[in-house]
Amino acid sequence: MSEETQETVVQEATDSLQSMNIRTEPVDSSDPEHTKQKVDILLKPTGNAPIMKKKKWTVDSDKKIGWIIEFVKKYLKLEPNEKLFLYVNQTFAPSPDQVVKNLYDCYSTEGKLVLHYCKTQAWG
Amino acid sequence: MYYSPTYVSCHAVCLRLLHLTDFIVNNKTTTKTFKLRHFFQLKKSSNEMANDREILREIWEGKLPVCFRLDKDEVADFREPDPFYLMVPRLSYFPLVIDKVRKHFLKFVANEKAEQEMWLEYNGQPLKWQYPIGVLSDLLLGPDDLLPWNITVHFSKFPESEVYRFDSKEMVESYFMACLKEADVLKHRGQIASSMQKKDHNQLWLGLQNEKFDQFWAVNRKLMEASGDQDYFKYIPFRCYIDDGYRQKLVKPISDDNHKKTLQDLLEELFPGNKNIKVKTHGMIPPMETPLQWLSEHLSYPDNFLHLCVV
The missing domain is CATH 3.10.20.90 (Phosphatidylinositol 3-kinase Catalytic Subunit; Chain A, domain 1)
Incomplete structure (x- = not known):
């Protein structure tokens, strides 16, 4: 690693990106009659992250990634200042304002969206 | 004369780009328009899949004139600050281009606000920094809105629930x-x-x-x-x-x-x-x-x- 300082800066930035304040309530409540679509997600630990007893969750498809990050942090009883990173395809960190539906439509396999979580940055 | 589908669409996009360039208030407009016409004619004469690098460059050089004004309620000086005009690249992000804007308005806001994050608003809507500038303008500027794009600058009351912080x-x-x-x-x-x-x-x-x-x-x-x-x-x-x-x-x-x-x-x-x-x-x-x-x-x-x- 020849450019460690740069890496650190970017990592810190990613840290703050992931820990930004996020809106936790669903955004679109315009159509209460319409039953919300739900999707299955599978949360898998990686690196030093603690294991979640319940791995498979069903969530409203309009939930944002930021909401899921906060949810996992609460479930794992992490301190508020601890970071949590989510990855899709073990490749990229989705934006906190991305909705689960988009990720599910593009990256789910066998009816489930697999999200890896870890406490330190794992993939780029 | 045979036109491949790609050629026809490039042609059409070129024409649209011509309008786009004219629409932009830019002293380079004449040269740019000329360049595009020239490119278009070249394609017409060669009638083959030419390299479309010129299109990439036109897209890359797309800019928007923006007029930044400090929110009136935040002016703490006895003078009103002048508006700040900037040509911003459509492909860039606001946090990458607004250092000068911040510097310009900083001396007009109350000292205790100076450390706070600046945020931008257009027509009552806070601008999401993670969207490219061109996307924000396509989303927020209506057909009747005139350029320059009038954006209001704020230093207080950061809209936490609507925008992520960009520090x-x-x-x-x-x-x-x-x-x-x-x-x-x-x-x-x-x-x-x-x-x-x-x-x-x-x-x-x-x-x-x-x-x-x-x-x-x-x-x-x-x-x-x-x-x-x-x-x-x-x-x-x-x-x-x-x-x-x-x-x-x-x-x-x-x-x-x-x-x-x-x-x-x-x-x-x-x-x-x-x-x-x-x-x-x-x-x-x-x-x-x-x-x-x-x-x-x-x-x-x-x-x-x-x-x-x-x-």
């Missing part, structure tokens, strides 16, 4: 890189981005930040080629903005029977049964018959996504 350029960098990797997952199963070195990633970012076309495209070219013996990307990376958010879906550039899919096909797959949807990108409405692969290679933003705003 550093590195944060934008990490967001940008994540988008680029996601796009590569769609195009090449992530193989090109992951095989790149850190210095390539840096070059992409610095090219964008410093507005250096050649620096950026020397690396981005690899991401924008169909890999191996393929003629097409696996899927087209796009975000289609609608209802205060955006939609993504897996859309292939070719149909099962090997026909080139078009923008029309993409919109039909995304909004089944809704035939009248039109989208805007880079300040123009691309022709519906534009092939998706061409669109993706030429009209994607630097994050490698097409950003299409439903109008």
Whole structure:
């Protein structure tokens, strides 16, 4: 690693990106009659992250990634200042304002969206 | 005379670009328009798949005139600050271009506010820093809005529930890189981005930040080629903005029977049964018959996504 300082800066930035304040309530409540679509997600630990007893969750498809990050942090009883990173395809960190539906439509396999979580940055 | 579908759509896009260039208040308008006409004629005479690098450059050079004004309630000085005018690149992000704006207004706000994060608002809507500037303008500027784009600058009451904080350029960098990797997952199963070195990633970012076309495209070219013996990307990376958010879906550039899919096909797959949807990108409405692969290679933003705003 020849450019460690740069890496650190970017990592810190990613840290703050992931820990930004996020809106936790669903955004679109315009159509209460319409039953919300739900999707299955599978949360898998990686690196030093603690294991979640319940791995498979069903969530409203309009939930944002930021909401899921906060949810996992609460479930794992992490301190508020601890970071949590989510990855899709073990490749990229989705934006906190991305909705689960988009990720599910593009990256789910066998009816489930697999999200890896870890406490330190794992993939780029 | 035979026109390939790609040629026809390039032609149409060129014409739209001409309008776009005229629309922009820029002292370079005449030269730019001339360049585009020249390019268009060249294509006409050669009548073959010429290199469309000129289009990439026109897109890269797209700029918007913005007039920044400090919110009146935040002026703590006895003088009203002058508005601050700036030509901003459509492809960039606000946090990368507003250092000067901040500096200009800082001396007019109360001292205790000076440390706070500046945020921007247009017509009562806070601007999301993670959207490219061109996307914000396509989303927020209506057909009757005149340029320059009048944006209000704030230092207090950060709208936490609507906008993420952007406290550093590195944060934008990490967001940008994540988008680029996601796009590569769609195009090449992530193989090109992951095989790149850190210095390539840096070059992409610095090219964008410093507005250096050649620096950026020397690396981005690899991401924008169909890999191996393929003629097409696996899927087209796009975000289609609608209802205060955006939609993504897996859309292939070719149909099962090997026909080139078009923008029309993409919109039909995304909004089944809704035939009248039109989208805007880079300040123009691309022709519906534009092939998706061409669109993706030429009209994607630097994050490698097409950003299409439903109008």
